[in-house]
Amino acid sequence: MNENFKVLKSSPDTQARYGELVTIHGVVPTPAFLPVASQGTVKALAPDDLKDVGVAIILSNTYHLYLRPGIDVIERFGGLHRYMSWDRPILTDSGGYQVFSLARLRKITDEGIVFCSHIDGSEHFLTPELVIEFQERLGADIIMTLDECPAHGEQIAKISEAVERTTRWAERCLKHHQGSKQLLFGIVQGGLFPELRRQSAESIVSLGFPGYAIGGLSLGEPKASTWSMVESTVPLLPWDKPRYLMGVGSPEDIVEGVSRGMDIFDSALPTRVARNGAVFTTQGRQNIKRAIYKTREGSIEKGCDCYTCRNFSAAYLNHLFRCEELLAYRLATIHNLRFIIKLVQRIQDAIKDGSFADFRDDFLRHYRVTDEEVRLAQKQKWLNAPRHSSEIM
């Protein structure tokens, strides 16, 4: 048996686990957070910045790379690692989520998906087999099956159909996946319907993957629904395989997700809000553009060891944001990612020494979470915004 993952320690009073995920490009301690490098770059950062911040693994989007620069271009470089000059592990998604959220869909059949590029409108065809082939050629360490990901609010019949198709596609992905060392993860769908989640989890688990993801969450539903779906899915996932909660990665959500037995998280949120001037502190997100920061001599967060906080005052950050200087986006992104990476490291330590429940309670007591109503409104605005890959946001 190929042991790519080991749970080394579990939390006595929560479902949190500390583990190690072995990939071609190195061992990733879990819980782990993956910054998003949609187009082969974590927006505003260079690979050196990511290493300074302590990032162990990143996520890149097959959909974006397929459209630009094209899989063939990256393949010429021996894969994405060399192309973007990053030698640590990479996870690529299948492109499914972007096809459903970003592209203009033309037709979904069991065979595959016809869609139009959000960049130039050109028509493309994606199948489970192609998605595997693309990810193999990109050379990612962890790759994902093609799933059908309906929008939040779809009817049960539509979600049920998506669950069934996701299983059929997962089977084809698994079959097509050559016996390489890349780890292929299966994805559980099912919307906000516990019964469909159960059905999906059982089917996907029965196929036998080295890791499992929960997809189709964080699409604009209330937080209580997110966690309810996680709670009804986790018991159906094998203990000895990594569990990946796709698209979830705010500080409080990582803590909540770990507590419910999830090991891997990815989200563009920490880097996206950074470019909008929202910086993480142990008290919650702060808007560095606010006037009170204009003369604030201390760093964004006292005691923070990130490059930004070691070198610059909150006042200087405030100035850079008000002037819309490019340096602002890099410095705020470095801080937010460092905040998340440190959080994940403290979570690992707390699980190791059996104090995770206390850590969780303490963290959530101090971290002021964005008001649910405001959060959902922001999310909806973001989901509805016209998407340009060039946007700073």
Added chain:
Amino acid sequence: MNENFKVLKSSPDTQARYGELVTIHGVVPTPAFLPVASQGTVKALAPDDLKDVGVAIILSNTYHLYLRPGIDVIERFGGLHRYMSWDRPILTDSGGYQVFSLARLRKITDEGIVFCSHIDGSEHFLTPELVIEFQERLGADIIMTLDECPAHGEQIAKISEAVERTTRWAERCLKHHQGSKQLLFGIVQGGLFPELRRQSAESIVSLGFPGYAIGGLSLGEPKASTWSMVESTVPLLPWDKPRYLMGVGSPEDIVEGVSRGMDIFDSALPTRVARNGAVFTTQGRQNIKRAIYKTREGSIEKGCDCYTCRNFSAAYLNHLFRCEELLAYRLATIHNLRFIIKLVQRIQDAIKDGSFADFRDDFLRHYRVTDEEVRLAQKQKWLNAPRHSSEIM
């Protein structure tokens, strides 16, 4: 006598000189190039990037800092060095050039200038005394007198008046400048009229400054006129003081300027064109966005030791620019500044070993200069463009 500058070596067959300029924050070897940090940041770069590139001294704009964040804010931090986290020398300009080119002018009298902010339209009043006070409070190593800088194409009467006012203002600046260790440079004006240049140079030199600048050039005039004005001014400047050619800094212009006896150069051009995808090579500027670079495996320039070229292919840069990724601007800026700094270092070495004329001829033979007509059209477009401090360009 306070020796802030020494010519240590001069070129036998050109007017080039190698020297050392002593400032509060360290010694600057000359010829020197100053990247422009208009708003207290060289666009897209952090101080560490500048040090990696080998930058010895930067320029910042009093006009921009006065409007945002305000002189008082920076003074609270003990000056610009600490505010922006840069411990090497800084030169600030007086704000005169921006007031004439960027702001909406209301009234110029001998007393001073009334202008409206380009950001919010608020009205402000600038005098020679205030300009000195601002620069002293910013804590720059080298500061500049307030000069009147008429646009290219103004009538002789207007330019003559500006020359006379510039002298009167220079006198007031000198008088107001407290006996600090900051070096106050005088500025020669005179448009494209040799007689006015002579008159201005003689008056300014008679006041006695530790350094002299030639202003009012590179405003859209043909290159031949620029050099003709430099040639008629340099003989009137004292041999033992540094000579600063303001706003000039393309690779070929630095070589030409040094050859005519200039020591200091500043220009936003290397960093501005970088953000537009124009990267310097020994063959001239190349547009990295061109399709031929999409699969180019080598670096932007073979053998270049900059961070960008050591880590990334031209193909990856091409991809980042096509996707308008923020990392593109930083990587191209690093390359262009490293190109200029290396050029300046090679110029220094060539002067030291007596081979500068050969170096100059060899450089100019290989470096394909942008066609004059295209250059002037680009310049005009740039000068006419609506200015927003936030623009990426």
